[in-house]
Amino acid sequence: MKEELNNVIASAKKEINDVTSMHELMQLKSKYTGKKSILNSFMQKIGSLSKDERPAFGQTVNIAKIQITQLITAQEENIKELEYSKTLRSESIDLTMPGRKRAKGSLHPITKIWREIEDIFMSMGFEVAEGPDVEDEYHNFDALNTPQDHPARELSDTFYLDNDVLLRTQTSTVQIRTMENHPLPIKIISPGSCYRNENDASHSPMFHQVEALLVDKGVSFIDLRDILNIFVKKMFGEKIESRIRPHFFPFTEPSAEIDIVCVKCYGEGCNLCKGSGWLEMGGAGMVDPNVLEKLGIDSEKYTGYAFGLGMDRIAMLKYKIPDMRLLFENDLRFLKQFS
Amino acid sequence: MKISYNWLKNYIDLKVSPEVLKDRLTFAGIEVEAVEELGKELKQIKIAQVVKCERHPNAEKLSLCQVNDGTETIQVICGATNCKNNIKVAFAGIGTQIQDFKIKKAKLRGELSFGMLCSEKELGISDNHDGIMILPDNAQVGSDLAAYLGIKDTSYDVEITPNRPDLLGMIGVARDLSALMKLPITLPDSKIVEINELIEDHLSLKNEVPQLCTRYIARMIKNVVIKESPEWLKKHLISVGLRPINNIVDVTNYVMMEFGHPLHAFDYSNIQGKKIIIRKAGQNEEFPALDETTYKLEVDDIVIADDKRAVALAGIIGGENSHITTQTKDIVIEAANFLYSSIRKTSGRLKISTDSSYRFERDITDEVAELASRRACDLILEIAGGELLKGKLDSFPSKKDLKIVSVRPSRVKKVLSIDIPSEKIKEYLTALGLIFIEGSKDDLKFKIPYYRKDLTREIDLIEEIIRLNGYNNVPTLTRSQNIMNKPVFYARRKVEDLLINYGFSEVINWNFGDPNDIDKLKINKIDERRDFAKLKNPLGESFSIMRSMLLPSLLKNALYNINHGQKNFRIFELKKVFTRKDEKLATEKLHLSGLLCGELDPVYWKNDSVQLDFYDVKGIIEDILNELKIENYKFQGSDEQFYQPGLGAAATVDGKIIASFGKMDPKIVADYDINLPVFAFDIDLDTIFTRDIFHDTIFTNIPKFPPVLRDISFVISKEFNYSDIVETIRKSGKNSISKIVLFDEFAGKNIKEGFHSLTFSLILSSDTKTLTDEYINNILKKVNKVLKNSYNAEMR
């Protein structure tokens, strides 16, 4: 019988080592060690042995069982390893093939600049104010100290809907409306669309402008210089200096125009700055006491500064866009560059 | 630190209730962390008089009493042997809570009892349980026991900031309150009755460490009687959380709580060699302290020693070898001050924190030592008897003059931006004990009292001025006018970003429009979009109005790009549109319009390309509305004529149209020379932004019970629409169906003409229980039944 048992172990060893799938291995497991297995049938034969022989035989069968179980466990590990390497082979890919992407859209460059300006000023405590595009003459001209016979009021310069209804030519209108409706101090920017009756290579009849206004006790020219410097550096980088030079606007006194160091040549002189090293950015000044007084604000107590910047121009300078018309053509080959 | 309302009243006639005082303390900068109402456990105990006391008819050891509680006469059975006629007692009526039990009506051996006469132990007043508490004859019948005993008090646990060591005692707090509340303060006066015998004949003092011990005063009293302290003293100590020990120790603690300056009393008989030496400890010197622990000292520790050994660890804890015992007759009272950093170092290293070290660590003042010493001697003579020897031993190595600090009213104005006149400034600061010396118009000079070491600069005085003026009496200025509508501002950016992530490119067109476009898009004759805001001097006919719609511009952008080889694109514009009828200016509304053309996804080598369809646009609209937190929107067919018939939809909220979308009519698109399928949408952001959509997310509980997923599938006529079917399923689910997801639609093979098969995943969940199979099957049965009955659906 012992010989018989050895044969069983030998055949089990062979069979177990030959299987390559987990399913087959489990079948062998039940064949050799399960309830109705060969080894169990040996155990049943124990009754036919003498009492003295029984313990030794029982032990032999048990050892055989342990041996076979160990063989199965070992083979199980082999098969798992085999299956794992199979998986690796079957899932192997060409890592250089393109990845899956979603279509990516893009914000218009003007909107990108618009948002950047809002964020810069909001971080300094300014609020963003809005007003209508279709305005009356009062808010666009009268309240801003622009005389009746000022050339800007001409049809050739301004779009009119009625005699005294027009498309705003600047977002300074929002400053007036804000001061009419809110107590001081006021610290706002007003970005938005403006319109002028001109259409050529360097002028668009609709353009985008941001105006800033601070009216409070103790606001002075130095504050204006400071805010312009901060803004220019945040927008164009630390290298870009700004300067102001005397100019005339009806609603500011003293008035100034703002220049920044040329973003292309950094002041050396180039075709962008027409050799001057400086680029014009917009207008600025201390709010004219007349403007404040018209709004019932005591101009002895309160002072303020205001300035306006062209957002389209900022976008062109910042992104080095050579032609203004690109901004409104909406060519996707242009727009997608800003994704 | 704990302070007591009653105790404060010894110095200042507080005219406010304990509740109000709590606020006053807080606004004085003394933050109250906890308030304890003392004596509240005696709240219902009344003083009563026994009018008749006789033996209980059925019990030898009980008496049957008639008690008058001021309003009525009540029968009470009492077991105490000291119960007699006419005595005043502490009476607890029916319903009174005493410790853990509530007094109820009781029947004892056949007689009723309606209350209880209490012992001191039962009341928690003392450990005395020898009979009931008997009150003096002058006790008012019917009055509150706690009030009569003076136990009724309020104790505040306050946080003293590190800059204010002067507030570490009741007097300091009272002084601050007196300045704040404009009330006079009464300080204990000092008598100091001495006998002729000189202290120098009994004791000598040597300060070996003048840098570390900045003041040391010793006074000596002979022949004191050590006993229990009187009630008033015990009560005060208990009210601030201190345990009464004996009259001498209690006085030192009392004076510490009064002046914030710790004292120590030695038994003179234990001071060897009649000498007090203040010195550094020896390395590894052993010191047996009062707390029954022997500490190993280091050379940086300061000790108070006699000829032979240390008798106290300076400023921290007394010695086991020299403390006051019942046998003590002659005592030495120490009032000293030590360098705070040294005390902090020693107490930190040895991990000993006492009321004494707590104060010395906070840099208290040398000068108060003398006040505390005198006060302690007065009190000891009063309650422990004895004779105070003449004079004192006093080491005060570095006595300094009072500091002078100037304040400029102009500077006060500059820092506080309110006008406080010079007179007011003087009033505030002198109320705090500062002495005004002299002043020109803009320079007021004050001598700073020794107890305010924290006031060294002008700005310190300004802080005191504003504290007394009241922080909240400074007017608030509105620096922000709330001009911008921030929720709308960010909602707009959110929508833009969402579209960018959907692959849209933003376009910006001139706001000028061509009136012919409105005809081209077949806009109704009476539509308000025909109320054009016309320009008087336009650039030309095609720019003669302000746009009332964005879509025509987008179609032109589409054509431009198609002509330049783009067939797959998505563009949007978010801008104002304009109409003008009777209004002076124009009506300007924010709209968002978009066009989509071509394939759903970019070309990808793993997938077949899929063309955009209606549901892609619908998904985008749904995403935008969800992003804007619009709830309860519904869809219906759109009335816009520019959508292909049957493929244009409108989204509504409360019956109002907020968006339209769909496939554009190929004929209309062809009018713009476009021959590709184009999908479009137009959203009325202005209307959406005026809705109350900008509320914060409120957390909802995460379900405790796992959800169960079940699928149902049925064939149904195409005449019924999806949203009705979903609503039917939801309603028949008895709130158990939390989500319904369509995951398959199929028509054709094996399915009748005009019918289709729909398969839904239902997610069932409950907040209160795990759903059983039986329960779920019942729900599904109900759903099936309703679908069958309502739509003649055939379940699969």
Ligand SMILES: [Zn+2]
């Ligand atoms: Zn240049």
